[in-house]
Amino acid sequence: MSKIKIVQIGMGPLGLKIAEFIAQRPGLKTVAAVDTGPEIIGKSLRSFSSSLNADIIITGDLDKALETRPDVAVLATVSDIKRITGQIKSIVREGIPVVSTCEELSFPFDTAPGLAAEIDAAARENGVAVVGTGVNPGFLMDALPAFMTSVCQHVERIKVKRYQDASSRRIPFQDKIGAGLSPEGFEAARKKGTLRHVGLTESVHFIAGRLGWKLERTEDIISPVFATADISLPSRTIKKGDAAGVRQVGRGFMNGQARVELVFQAAVGEPESYDEIEVIGTPGFVSRIGGGVNGDTATCAITVNAINSVIHALPGLRTMADIPMTSYSEYR
Amino acid sequence: MSKIKIVQIGMGPLGLKIAEFIAQRPGLKTVAAVDTGPEIIGKSLRSFSSSLNADIIITGDLDKALETRPDVAVLATVSDIKRITGQIKSIVREGIPVVSTCEELSFPFDTAPGLAAEIDAAARENGVAVVGTGVNPGFLMDALPAFMTSVCQHVERIKVKRYQDASSRRIPFQDKIGAGLSPEGFEAARKKGTLRHVGLTESVHFIAGRLGWKLERTEDIISPVFATADISLPSRTIKKGDAAGVRQVGRGFMNGQARVELVFQAAVGEPESYDEIEVIGTPGFVSRIGGGVNGDTATCAITVNAINSVIHALPGLRTMADIPMTSYSEYR
Structure with missing residues (x-):
């Protein structure tokens, strides 16, 4: 069995972790790596990790990388669909399908x-599929809840919660959620948009789209989670009343009712990490993953697991619900 | 939008409930109903439920029913693939796709x-798909756990548990799980095969197949759950030491290790009903539905929700993991 050849575009932390995951899979092979960063262009993948191929040198030239004739492109660059559309069109023009971690690509319709x-249109013209994936958006708060409604004769509402205790997470993650900011500092950061989890509104539309709900409006509200006591971490001290993290709520309304409600909350000192799907319907149920799913590992893994599915998907811009069902596979 | 026309074959309790569910869906319509039971042939569907169409008279003649030119056939007759193969071939020969509740059809490869x-072969020749579905097999212990591994870089083992407290279930269900039988009576019933949940081995193969695990063997072991004290129910009294229900364990082995383990346990007085998926892997997690999913409603619902998917599936014998992803939809 010949390996699936992959060109990777975007060799930041996510792209490098994806490269390591690909290197662990017997059926997959990274054949070229592209980035725009002058400080890493010309470096071999081996210089980032001993498990990676020394012969693959990061290039700034996408066209040249595509000359390796890969079976699929993995695009792990930006969250913003505007900034990625041109790249996607260049890739599909060569008849190469795309799996991307771009959050806004997960359900941009x-x-x-x-x-x-x-x-x-570009994907269809060239007979290939394009899909945006990741653990969230792409799975936990959209594709998985939608699939779980398969057992329902009726669904009235769906609520999904992803709660994370950031106490033991990396410092950049604690920074990203605004841990330690004063109320004013948090508000300033919120306005700048740096606290936002990208993709929550896309997940609201994903679920509504699958269930045939025509939403009249959505909302996406970011607010601070305040520390209720002083919190001492190795990296910082958070004073009572300052922000311990962020809460973001996405809702989709139909006839004035929030049919979809997604809550993403990450804070230092959050009592429990978990992922929860509540379906209010016939039958109704609550499905809960205690401890939650590790986001970094899961996003890289699902991207790798989507590679074979996107190759076999119908041409066009697809979602995680309309490519062949993804799963882990020992041989890919 | 014209409705999807459905012929239903098998008008037992399951078929009738499916008919009621179809009648509640704006995009679906039962156009013919078939059964072999002389006591119900000639009766109108309305005679079973006020929500059903009085104009549809149950017929014993499948060929005549197929003259209504349905878009899909829903087959809710037997659990045994041997007894259903001929029927399926007659239907697909007419270019009609099939959704069936036949447990052994869910993953018979x-x-x-x-x-x-x-x-x-018959389905491919006629350009239509055939799929076996239901809540279990077909979803909770196979398709859903397989899909959940999408977030994993590696999976070492999968364990799925479906535990049900049968105290408040229907009397036929309590009978089916052997509640109240003496140890000898239970053993006799086990040997006769009447206690068996059909499809557990199929679910083991389903998961292994999706994950690329080549199993060297499977096992499917049925044992009693004994009452640890006397239990009084409206329908019966179960004496301490007699069977309160059944425990069935399916396992799939690779290199001597049980990589898949499925436990289905239903007993009167079971402390808790739940459905649980444990993935031992990277990342590992436990996903749990407290209270479990109501089997009767869910099986009928997922059958109805699979109708649109099977129409759009690639021709051939398919599974719940390789038809377009099912979900509830308000308009179908």
Whole structure:
């Protein structure tokens, strides 16, 4: 069995971890690596990890990388669909399908319909599929809850919660959620947009789209989680009343009712980490993953697990619910 | 939008409940109903439920029913793939796809490879898909756990538990799980095969197949759950030491290790009902539905939710993991 050849675009922390995961899979092989960073162009993948191929030198030239004739491109660059559309079109023009970690690509049909149509048309013209994936958006708060409604005769509402205790997470993650900011500092950061988990509104539309709900509006509200006592961490001290983290709530409304409600909350000192899906329907149920799912590992893994599915998907801009069902496979 | 026309074959309790569910869906319509029971042939569907169409008269003549030119056939007759293969071939010969609640059809590639190949060939020849579904097998202990591994870089083992407290279930269900039988009575019933949940071995193969695990053997072991004290129910009294229910364990082995373990346990007085998926891997996690999922409603619902997916599936004998992803939809 010949290996699936992959070109990777974007060799930041996520791209490098994906490269390591690909290197562990017997059926997959990274054949080229692209980045725009002058400080890493010209370096071999081996210089980042001993498990990676010394012969693959990061290039700044996408066209040259595509000359390796890969079976699929893995795009781990930006969250912003506007900034990625051109790249996707260059890749699909060569008849190469795309799996991307771009959050806004996961379900852009309502949030960026023009770009979605452009990508879809380019993909169809060239007979390949494009999909945006990741653990969230892409799975825990959209594809998985949608699939779980398979057992329902009726669904009235869906609520999904992803709660994370950030106490033991990396310092950049604690920074990202605003841990330690004063109320004013938090508000300033919120306005700048740096606290936002990208993709929550896309997940709301993903679920609504699958269930056939025509939403009249969505909302995506970010607020601080305040520390209720002083918290001492190795990296910082958070004073009572300052921000311990962030709470983001996405809702989709139909006839004035929030049919979809997604809550993403990450804070230092959060009592429990978990992922929870509540389906209010017939039958109704609550499905809960205590401890939650590790986001970094899971996003890289699902991207790798989606590679074979996107190769066999129908041409066009696809979602995690309309490519062949992903799963881990020992041989890919 | 024109409705999807459905012929239903098998108008027992399951078929009738499916008919009621179809009648509640704006995009679906039962156009013919078939059964072999002389006591119900000639009766109108309305005579079973006020929500059903009085104009549909149950017929014993499948060929005549197929003259209504349905878009899909829903087959809710037997659990045994041997007894259903001929029927499926008659239906697909007319270019009609099939959704069936037949447990052994859910993943028959290892347990009945000859019949699976025969059905697959007939379906492909006629350009339609055939799928076996239900809440279990078909979802909770196979398709759902397989999909959840999408977030994993590695999976070492999968354990799934479905535990049900049968105290408040229907009397036929309590009978089916052997509640109240003496140890000898239970053993006799076990040997006769009446206690068996059909499809557990199929679910083991389903997961292994999705994950690329080549199993060297499977096992499917049925044992009693004994009452640890006298239990009084409206329907019966179970004496301490007699059977309160049944425990069935399916395992799939690779290199001597049980990589898949499925436990289905239903007993009167079971302390808790739940459905639980444990993935031992990277990342590992436990996903749990407290209270469990109501089997009767869920099986009928997922059958109805699979109708649109099977119409759009690639031709051949398919599984719940390789038809377009099912979900509830308000308009179908």
